[in-house]
Amino acid sequence: MFCFREPVCFEGMDNDGICSIYELRGETCIDDLPNECLLNVVRFLMHCADQDAFGLTCQRWLKIQNEARCSIKFQFRDMSAPNCTKYLSKLLDRFPALISVSLVGCTEISDSALALFPSAGLKLKSILLDCCFSITDDGLSHICNNSKGLSSLSLYRCNISDIGLEHVARSCPNLEIINLSYCANVSDSGIAALGEGCLGLKIVNISFCKNIQGIGFKKCLFLQYLDADSCRLTDDGLCAIPNGSSLQYLNLSHSRNLIDLGSRGFSCIGMACSNLQFLHTRMCRTLDDSAVIEISRGCPLLKEWNLAVCPQVTVVGWKEVALNCRNLEILHVNRCRHFCNRSLLFLRSGCPKLSSLYMHGCPNLNPLTVELFKQARCFVRIILEENMCAGFCVDEFVKNFAVKVKTKTCLVLQ
Structure with missing residues (x-):
């Protein structure tokens, strides 16, 4: 008692x-009570106010609270002061059980601050460096050398290059998630290094990386999620995806390459990605019927396909989608100029699992045909809005499909 x-x-x-x-x-x-019991108590406290009250009880309980911290988020807008480097290191040393550190928006933090990353960083699983504009390849190498067990790394809008990614590949073999969106200095060489060094790499975001053509993904054998929005991928780049790929989500929307990416590259998706479930090809203006046929036949598990603003897809392509996509639940056809009455009639008799149809801005559709479709497929929602994405965002994908990085008992420092 x-x-x-x-x-x-x-x-x-x-x-x-x-x-x-x-x-x-x-x-x-x-x-x-032993410390282990009190540690379990503080881990069940869901509200920050309760956690703070626990730590304010006495010095012993404060130490136990520090040991329970799994995540820390810095929100300093000015990390240029000399003392900031020292404080950063001391704060990280104070919480020995940290698995997640966020420096998002710390635009002035320098490589010298990251050089003092504690050796305890070996336990870190997730590091977010979004918009840390002053960090270079040297700073990234300091973090990687002290965080060998890293599984998630976000470098959104960071000024790093292939050299930095080579450091990551050598030091973090367990990396599974990396965000490289808007990293203008990254190329296929860095992607290939990641594929060779991080064999468990599952999730990659290279949106708006203008120097990546896709050839480097030949080394990424277990990739499940690839976001390549507004990139300049080529036919050779998409054909480099290994056969039997584990890809479940692929975003190729707003393709910026209208010359070197065409039917051959898109057709390779159908040949290599039999596990694909979510495909986003919005505004891929070189996607044509032959590629649509290859994808519809080669990706039987496809659940959602965004084909909005694809002007070269005609009734031939829509017919194949209706015949072959037996698991398709959501289809986007917004502003497809060749999506006509016959196309909708094919969908009426095909795609048995279809539940949502995003459809507006199709000039060749007759209102009577739409009404007939509604009567025949009354359980299909026709949505007159345009959804810019398909499937899961990366956070939802991690939660539902990939590794889970637990970040309970988070501390925010401003």
Whole structure:
């Protein structure tokens, strides 16, 4: 039995006397609980106010609270002061159980600050460096050398190059998630280095990376999620995807290469990606019927396909989508100029699992045909809005498909 009441203290009685009273009464004080029990208690406190109240109880409980911290988020806008480097290192040393550190928006943090990353960083699983504009390849190498067990790394809008990615590949073999969107200095050489050094790489975001053509993904054998929005991928780049690829999500929207990416490259998706479930090809103006036929036949697990603003897809392509995409649940056909009455009739008799149809801006559609479709497929929602994405965002994908990085008991420092 635990007793939380203070015993009666007689004048002149010391702590040993108080403890003897507890022993005589057969009761145990909460201070007698081992640290492991109190650590479990603080981990079940879901609200920050409760966690803070726990730590303010006494020095021992504060230390236990620090040991329970799994995630820390810095929100300093000015990390240029000389003391910031020292404080950063001390704060990270204070929380020995950290698995996630966020420096998102710390635009002035320098390589010298990252050089003092604690050796305890070996336990870190996730590091976010989004918009850390002053970090170079040297700073990234400091982090990687002290974080060998890293599984998730975000470098959104960072000024790193292939050299930095080579450091990551050598030092972080367990890396599974990396965000390289808007990293203008990264090329296929860096992607290939990641594929060779990080054999478990599952999720990659290279959106708006203008120097990546896709050839480097030949080394990424277990990739499940690839976001290549607004990139300049080529036919050779898409054909480099290994046969039997594990890809489940692929975003190729807003393709910026209208010369070197065409039917051959898109057709390789159908040949190599039999596990694909979410395909985003919005505004891929060189995607044609032959590629659509190859994809519809080669990707039987496809659940969502965004074909909005694909002007070269005609009724031939729509017919194949209706015939072959037996698991398709969501289809986007917004502003497809060749999506006509016959196309909708094919969908009416095909795609048995279709539940949502994003359709507006199709000039060759007759309202009567639309009404007939609604009567025949009354369970299909026709949505007159345009959704710019398909499937899961990366956070949802991680939650549903990939590794889970637990970040309970988070601390935000401003």
